[in-house]
Amino acid sequence: MVLERPERCQDLQHFIRARRFLSEEVARELFRQVLEAVRHCTSCGVLHRDIKPQNILVDLATGQAKLIDFGCGTYLQKTAYTQFADCQDLIRWCLSVHSLDRPSLEDLFCDPWMQDTHLP
Template structure:
């Protein structure tokens, strides 16, 4: 452990991370290595001496190309795009990245204590209530909208990639490993989790980014409210016949069915989801 800490400290010194100050603690985490830092990370305004946790994550690869130029891994580039601007708090933010010839050091904000949404759903022993799911879902949709505005297609929205602070209910979208640059053309490869892929992928091996995003949002919302997947096999996805295992409001069923429409042109846009009546419907607890 001490040798690992010396190694990380050495990296930090070599990269001259003046923003981060003194390394106090090092340990391994679920998503990345963690370091407890005293200082003002990446210019964020914090009280002097206030401790701030970050994730330190290392990517292996070959990043040198012709003319001694360094290429940025797509995942890092997507995180940089998604982290631009301060209007959305629903993204695990990239603070800094340092690119070498064979490794990339990624510094991300640490969001804890938290668990992923799938573990949270399972810990409840029953599906989430509509009001509870609504608070989570709204934050996820806002995060997806933020990504799109900044040219990022996340590509793998699902409960396992959604982190939630149980005490506050705050939610953040993580893991851009399956993502791509957002554009208006057809995508002919799919890197996300297949059970969240839209029917057009299975039928035609292509899809549009926003259509796929909305489909995965619909699957995620269904999973929160029903405690299971809406479709358990490819044939069911292609048929896209939604049945509900829990009693849900008409407005909620309408939103889910719209997101899971077989014809992608019949699905709402992410922006239209934000205007759906269910998100503003007050329900008794």
């Protein structure tokens, strides 16, 4: 899914670096907006699972923050989350030094992470 990207925006990490620091008022407003975004997501039954400065866009014209990149997202559930949001183990397996230790294509298709077909 592709959504709009404000014409003049920066992710929060670059926004802070470019200014070297944020005033308390600006930091509070951005934090409030992120909290509102998270509240909205959870009210819709969605868990982001990867909130970090790189996944928060700041519109330079309006100061509006947008939470982006729901690639690790999932639906909220009442039971414990048993799978990690990332597939680092699978990547490590693919990057094994010895070719015989690497997964086959069939191994990859059978990996539990690949079997999870729930999209956020």
